[in-house]
Amino acid sequence: MENPCMNALPLTMTSSQKQVTVCIFGTGDFGRSLGLKMLQCGHAVVYGSRNPQMSSLLPSGAEVLSYPEAAQKSDIIIVAIHRDHYNFFIDLTEVLNGKILVDVSNNLKINQYPESNAEYLAQLVPGAHVVKAFNTISAWALQSGALDASRQVFVCGNDTNAKHRVMDIVRTLGLTPLDRGALVAAKEIENYPLQLFPMWRFPLCLSAMLCIFFFFYCVIRDIIYPYVYKKEDNTFRLAISIPNRVFPITALVLLALVYLPGVIAAILQLYRGTKYFRFPDWLDHWMLCRKQLGLVALGFAFLHVIYTLVIPIRYYVRWRLRNITVTQAINKKDDPFSISLAWLSDSYVSLGILGFFLFLLLGITSLPSVSNMVNWREFRFVQSKLGYLTLTLCTAHTLVYGGKRFLTPSALRWYLPSAYILALIAPCTVLVVKFILIMPCIDKTLTRIRQGWEKNSKSSKPLLFRKSDVSNKAECTWASEI
């Protein structure tokens, strides 16, 4: 739903509407931008400033007063001041008693101060109701109206009424308030706008490293080796042939790495005989970025698909096919049809297509709005069953690609095997270990552990009211897989 204040078309302006008077402390950029926006949306705005007569650049229509005077004009005071200057609030505690103080400040670094700015403000003015809001919106965006990104404003505060009044103001500005609970959440809300894809860093670095490694590996085998031995100039392969070798390999290795931590965790649980322990930090972190790893792998798989589909358009391929045909026509040699080659080529391609299709499905179900629609049981089904099927199909695709020339010594160049053989190590390991783990005897123990059973405990005691005994039978069906 587009709010009239956002798209600023004269047709839908509601400025004629009577809205609440809002007081803004601070005449910096954010204060001015927010004030302008509020004026546009029908609010009356009063600025509080240390030097009211010296404040310039304020939006026309807004009053400027000293802090105490401004505070008396409104119940709701927006504090657009840097935390370092909060100490002047000590003199205003009486005036601000019972008022709603909206802290909009941000910091320069994550966790810069021991407590959040909003909690600090609440300590300084104990009589006021402090609400944290607006800090996730940029001044520039408010100014330009170009809020194509998130319109979400995280709001938190200890007083429910105060929070709801601030949320109503947020709504009048065409933004979407999201209640984040009590003021304790302020720290998190203040850290939020400073993040830059924290969960994506590891997957992206890892895939970049894999790409670079396999790129140079392929360059050595496919460009330098022929140049040294046959004086062939194959540099044009850098544009398509080599990326189309590096991308699928990276995709397959990353996909295997999505499922590897689950397998490691299962082995750890079997070894320790309990699920009630913390995984090592590296494993924890790895498990938490599996979704991102999988999406990066999907990106590489997508590139591989398009790079493969353009093959017949390439000049080199057309030239080579033409040459083969011409040679054949000149020599009048017969080229018999090989059914086994047709089978190999078609099944290799078909496995790849099906693998990619399932991979895309996995990607779509990881879209936030889709994964919010499925329950845990469904999510487990998709991510675990379909995920392993995808990994199996993609591994089979690579194995069949190798086909007959798999591990023939002639494929070695400078003792280096083809790159795709290296790529098979991780997925094959995962699939073999997974196959062992789902064998009935091991699976049964693992399922019991994941239902709360412990190897070394005296849990034969009759714990009469164990929810797990009964209701976990249902749960285990979807919790038995990571």
Place this chain on the structure above:
Amino acid sequence: MENPCMNALPLTMTSSQKQVTVCIFGTGDFGRSLGLKMLQCGHAVVYGSRNPQMSSLLPSGAEVLSYPEAAQKSDIIIVAIHRDHYNFFIDLTEVLNGKILVDVSNNLKINQYPESNAEYLAQLVPGAHVVKAFNTISAWALQSGALDASRQVFVCGNDTNAKHRVMDIVRTLGLTPLDRGALVAAKEIENYPLQLFPMWRFPLCLSAMLCIFFFFYCVIRDIIYPYVYKKEDNTFRLAISIPNRVFPITALVLLALVYLPGVIAAILQLYRGTKYFRFPDWLDHWMLCRKQLGLVALGFAFLHVIYTLVIPIRYYVRWRLRNITVTQAINKKDDPFSISLAWLSDSYVSLGILGFFLFLLLGITSLPSVSNMVNWREFRFVQSKLGYLTLTLCTAHTLVYGGKRFLTPSALRWYLPSAYILALIAPCTVLVVKFILIMPCIDKTLTRIRQGWEKNSKSSKPLLFRKSDVSNKAECTWASEI
């Protein structure tokens, strides 16, 4: 927004924060997992148990007391006990007076008991405020922190304050509370985690059946027939050629079945002369899973597209093209360019691409987050207008594919026509009937019926305040299409 409690990185831990004390009744797996999570997020946790001294495996830092002692330590009591043991609450009614009881239980089957567990609990302890929550989260997920799936916790309860306090706790655990209203909704919330794609079952079964039927149909025509008559071994066609015939056929039939129920409903309404009756159950169910039918069809269409695009890469195709060229070169025969063939081939491909593109658009608008952004009028426009355009384009694509050989007797093998001819029956029927329905005279009657007019009623009476008379003029524009 990632909550610090979720990704458990030391940097963002807020465990130092002071949070509410929570009491948990029951020391089973779910109770222990939830307690551990709460401790990690800064809550104090007190367990209530029948045999406090015999309870093992509890997270360190949590106290264990008897039920009445534990209940006195906190306002909020989480009931992680199986419903069968709820009867002991009868002895605790006094202690629990005014407290918030959070029912987290699940059942083993949908609608296992006449009333929901939470309502049953509310009957047992009338003085307490019962809130249903947390049942959609798995113990394993809480334990491992691997909440990549839905973080939504459905909350319902009759007391608003109690509900809001529970929602605040949900937020501190890094989960998203969703208010589902009064305690009546508990039954639905308890059934939710037991579902496994209920709306997808019919579409998937139907498409599997269609696939199998057309697969064997094609195998008979394309593999067994040539083998019997010409001793040709065409088995390699199983990998790509036959799937690429089965998938588009299934996609087209499923797409037609998306629009068939709407057409049937319109005929039923015309026949009965009113819209105020219930459709037969099968039609109701069919109409409700049209979206899923369409998405399955889109999946098959996508597979068809990729299977078609890889054609020039296949060994068989390259071999065949080479052989034709070589034969032509040896015979020095001229191959004149046929403009009509070029037109047929290009328009066939072009129609298919445009149809697939619109189909993708339909798929994208059915994403929950996208369809939430459009209003009814826009949704109707996309799904009805664009939908029929897609069906028309895809049907035309299939018709032009047939081209000149459509219904020539030589195409029959064992009296079986080509599979694509069978595929055309459903979409052509839908398009013809739809074309009749949108003819002005019929469309006018249908529109009146859908605005509330009834053939057999004496509605000539002056119902002075009929909203429909005036405001439905606007509505009919977007309600005139199913």
Place this chain on the structure above:
Amino acid sequence: MENPCMNALPLTMTSSQKQVTVCIFGTGDFGRSLGLKMLQCGHAVVYGSRNPQMSSLLPSGAEVLSYPEAAQKSDIIIVAIHRDHYNFFIDLTEVLNGKILVDVSNNLKINQYPESNAEYLAQLVPGAHVVKAFNTISAWALQSGALDASRQVFVCGNDTNAKHRVMDIVRTLGLTPLDRGALVAAKEIENYPLQLFPMWRFPLCLSAMLCIFFFFYCVIRDIIYPYVYKKEDNTFRLAISIPNRVFPITALVLLALVYLPGVIAAILQLYRGTKYFRFPDWLDHWMLCRKQLGLVALGFAFLHVIYTLVIPIRYYVRWRLRNITVTQAINKKDDPFSISLAWLSDSYVSLGILGFFLFLLLGITSLPSVSNMVNWREFRFVQSKLGYLTLTLCTAHTLVYGGKRFLTPSALRWYLPSAYILALIAPCTVLVVKFILIMPCIDKTLTRIRQGWEKNSKSSKPLLFRKSDVSNKAECTWASEI
């Protein structure tokens, strides 16, 4: 979460549940549909009508009374009456005192009346709590249960309790209530269902115009010109060749137009030396539909990709390649391999693939559910950095496509250059100006302006509490780009 009332399967019907009694004023289509739905979901329904004994067609199970009698039966009264008849409420003010009046009405045109229907109702019955709701749901959808579109019901009202009670009823019907704040929002909510893609109109018109222009341009150069001079019949090119020239050109021009307003805005800001002024209306509107422009461009790019990938399947292409090969075989002429051609062809394709891949990423991040997950900093990073990279790659793709024949006089036909040369004007302009703008000296001034600095102001005054001074250092990193 599927609500039982929606999919109406007997298994999950909760009609046995005791729900609130609801009174509905008005027996028109919407009133009847809503009443039927409420009866199905377990509510008791009482209709209010001017002529109770003459009302027909009402759902069985509902009582029909006169207005005052019906009003006394329930706290919640749904007003399903057209605004023109609201004046009879004047006689009911006493009976309705303290009751909740739910206004569900819609208008025929956007902003038809000076104040919203709900506010008008609130003026007529000052003692009642007026809540706006249900107007975004169509009667037909309620009737058929086919709510595959948005289930969102926007709710607004001045009394929080009244609003929450209405939201609870909305939830029992299987719909999702969305709190839109106070009754002031009613106007916006009433306008909402009347919109038909307001933000998409300009982008779609613009792209249609571009398509038509380039289509005729290509028809003149590629079909009419050869026909006039060589009597060649190239009409079959209308199906694929010409669309595959028009679509990429339109995509590239639209993509450039996404970034052009940002560049213009930067120049305007530099020229005026301040950010505190309103952009001209056309620029404002242009900036607000950049997302839609980009998505339309992505659609054309997608079509271009598929049209390109089907090239080797086309009859014309196969015929031409075969002819070249046959001629070569007959003449026994050698065709030497050209490394520079291989480089050109491969890098051209590779640049296009990478550009399309990044373009797709941009499209995915503009999905509402994805863009809600990223903060401003991340959004800026993706849309600005990745966006310009995409534009650069796609422009390079077009430049390399031209390759050696770029601007050779032989490519002119009737003095018309190739269409792709026209397409390069807009993106090259944007890239050149952008390159100038990011040069350190200019970028520094621009950044200062966007932090609130003004060229002509006496802002050297010590504004002690300027939030911008400190905290904008963080902000500028993500606000320095539009």
